[in-house]
Amino acid sequence: MNSPALETLGLQKSFGALTVANAVDFRLDRGARHALIGPNGAGKTTFVELVTGALRPNAGQIRLGGVDVTQLVQAERVKRGLVRTFQITALFCRLSILENVTLAICERQGIAGGLVRPSGHHRAAIEEAHALLERLGLEDEALRPVNTLAYGRQRLVEIAVSLALSPKVLLLDEPAAGVPSSESGRIIEIIERLPADIALLIIEHDMDLVFRLAQRITVMVQGSILVEGPPETIAADPEVRRVYLGERASA
Amino acid sequence: MTPIGAVDAFAGRHRYHLLEALPWLAAVATYFVFPDYLALGAQILATILFALSADLVLGYAGIVTLGHAAFFGAGAYMAGILAAHGWGEPITGLFAGAAAAALLGFLSGLVVLRTTGLALLMQTLVVATMVAEAANKASFITGGDDGLQGMVVWPVFGWFRFDLFGHTAYFYCLTVLFLCWLAARHIVHSPFGRSLTGIRENVRRMHAIGAPVARRRLVIYTISAGLAGISGALIAQTTQFVSLSFLSLERSGTVLIMLIIGGVGQLYGAFIGVPLYMVAQNRFSEIDPVYWYFWIGLLMVVVVVFARGGVLGLFDRFRR
Numbered sequence: 001m002n003s004p005a006l007e008t009l010g011l012q013k014s015f016g017a018l019t020v021a022n023a024v025d026f027r028l029d030r031g032a033r034h035a036l037i038g039p040n041g042a043g044k045t046t047f048v049e050l051v052t053g054a055l056r057p058n059a060g061q062i063r064l065g066g067v068d069v070t071q072l073v074q075a076e077r078v079k080r081g082l083v084r085t086f087q088i089t090a091l092f093c094r095l096s097i098l099e100n101v102t103l104a105i106c107e108r109q110g111i112a113g114g115l116v117r118p119s120g121h122h123r124a125a126i127e128e129a130h131a132l133l134e135r136l137g138l139e140d141e142a143l144r145p146v147n148t149l150a151y152g153r154q155r156l157v158e159i160a161v162s163l164a165l166s167p168k169v170l171l172l173d174e175p176a177a178g179v180p181s182s183e184s185g186r187i188i189e190i191i192e193r194l195p196a197d198i199a200l201l202i203i204e205h206d207m208d209l210v211f212r213l214a215q216r217i218t219v220m221v222q223g224s225i226l227v228e229g230p231p232e233t234i235a236a237d238p239e240v241r242r243v244y245l246g247e248r249a250s251a
Numbered sequence: 252m253t254p255i256g257a258v259d260a261f262a263g264r265h266r267y268h269l270l271e272a273l274p275w276l277a278a279v280a281t282y283f284v285f286p287d288y289l290a291l292g293a294q295i296l297a298t299i300l301f302a303l304s305a306d307l308v309l310g311y312a313g314i315v316t317l318g319h320a321a322f323f324g325a326g327a328y329m330a331g332i333l334a335a336h337g338w339g340e341p342i343t344g345l346f347a348g349a350a351a352a353a354l355l356g357f358l359s360g361l362v363v364l365r366t367t368g369l370a371l372l373m374q375t376l377v378v379a380t381m382v383a384e385a386a387n388k389a390s391f392i393t394g395g396d397d398g399l400q401g402m403v404v405w406p407v408f409g410w411f412r413f414d415l416f417g418h419t420a421y422f423y424c425l426t427v428l429f430l431c432w433l434a435a436r437h438i439v440h441s442p443f444g445r446s447l448t449g450i451r452e453n454v455r456r457m458h459a460i461g462a463p464v465a466r467r468r469l470v471i472y473t474i475s476a477g478l479a480g481i482s483g484a485l486i487a488q489t490t491q492f493v494s495l496s497f498l499s500l501e502r503s504g505t506v507l508i509m510l511i512i513g514g515v516g517q518l519y520g521a522f523i524g525v526p527l528y529m530v531a532q533n534r535f536s537e538i539d540p541v542y543w544y545f546w547i548g549l550l551m552v553v554v555v556v557f558a559r560g561g562v563l564g565l566f567d568r569f570r571r
Contacts, residue, residue: 054458078461090459092452098261103449104460112446112462113470118265119442123258130258142257165460 003066005199011060035214081168104164152183265440289417296424302521304478310516313451318375324498326480352480398494514563
């Protein structure tokens with residue numbers, strides 16, 4: 001049980017001459033609150049795509065709870081509790097919020113391929129979806145199509161869909177990106193309140209958010225891990241300040 | 252809306268609505284009001300089934316296809332060849348047509364569904380062209396360019412003879428359409444059907460929630476092919492003729508046009524678009540035998556410009 005929730009060993013990915021992941025050794029502990037930061041184009045989202053199985057690595061290994069999942073397709077990894085959110089909201093836009101979440105719950109429960117009973121008869125799944133919406137304060141808009149919601153609300157639905165899958169490892173790809181600061185507080189609050197047994201990896205540009213949520217930070221530059229440590233160490237690291245924090249401050 | 256209200260409304264979406272009786276009442280009324288047009292009516296009913304099958308893949312699963320006539324034709328030739336070679340029992344003919352088309356759908360789906368978008372469109376086109384060419388070459392069994400001759404279709408249930416006026420054909424097609432519609436409706440409202448709309452709306456997200464997207468697409472493609480096959484078999488049996496035009500690109504395209512005129516992805520678009528198109532075609536070609544296609548084209552332009560989402564889309568807009 002001591003194996004980390006998620007681990008990559010020598011993860012390698014190139015597109016032609018461009019190396020986007022260069023021998024990445026990464027470890028996400030159980031119940032971790034971990035942030036992955038780095039300048040634009042550092043390979044953070046690629047890393048997420050590799051880990052979730054949307055992309056195939058050229059070399060290296062991905063372990064989930066100690067089990068090698070490198071060869072598994074994305075759906076299999078999801079079934080084992082590896083769940084992600086998207087940096088650019090990727091929802092079922094013309095479907096209602098409740099439908100978005102219910103679809104995810106049906107997949108998790110393995111009833112989504114069913115042809116015999118009407119979906120409305122799977123009431124437990126719908127009620128679970130609704131309870132999740134209540135938890136996130138979305139219940140008043142349950143039947144509204146996602147594309148009629150403000151962007152900040154859509155980001156919450158994004159999180160709701162991922163929680164519906166009962167993740168053990170949750171990869172949040174810029175959960176508050178593009179959200180006005182008046183609404184980002186709500187998102188941060190929800191992330192803070194997530195169950196402690198979910199291992200959380202947050203990919204984020206917003207340094208306030210990172211330093212508020214993360215107990216550990218990994219800095220990625222040009223496909224490689226530059227440095228990793230607790231927030232204080234990272235904030236004080238001269239190299240990090242140079243390539244990342246300094247850049248941002250002067251921008 | 253109270254929370255429980257939302258759950259109830261959501262869980263009750265598969266219940267029958269009074270409006271859904273409308274197409275069936277209209278179909279029965281047509282029998283009495285236009286007794287001289289029953290042959291056309293039967294064709295319309297069978298074509299509605301074809302458009303309905305296309306709606307399942309295009310409107311629900313978001314699979315854009317220009318090759319659906321392959322399945323329509325496969326069903327038609329299967330039923331037709333059986334009837335031309337001494338087995339004219341219509342119901343088993345339908346099942347055979349469905350099975351042949353579904354098998355073709357499954358096998359071609361294994362290949363073409365690996366792609367999406369334009370590549371998929373081209374591949375469905377290729378499959379349909381290959382099937383049409385195969386039917387052309389196999390003229391010893393399909394009749395090739397001359398069409399399949401000599402079909403003898405037995406009475407339905409050994410009792411209802413296919414008559415010249417189309418009385419039997421009309422109710423035969425109506426009954427089969429009704430049963431297939433029930434099945435399609437059931438599929439659409441099942442968890443499987445709901446997950447298809449997810450695939451249509453956002454494939455990436457479907458993968459991310461752990462859905463076996465490829466399998467789901469193959470299943471609906473096979474089911475849809477089977478329904479298209481039944482539709483083809485219906486037309487073969489009621490007109491007692493099958494020709495290569497059953498497999499043509501034009502037929503694949505026309506069924507999409509009819510569906511788009513009615514409205515895509517709502518299960519009822521076929522019931523509006525097909526009669527509208529086929530009646531218009533019938534009228535226009537009588538009034539203007541040379542340029543009737545022009546008027547069909549004009550109708551299409553009007554729909555695309557003023558009624559995106561088809562006729563059903565218009566209703567939705569007025570309701571809001």
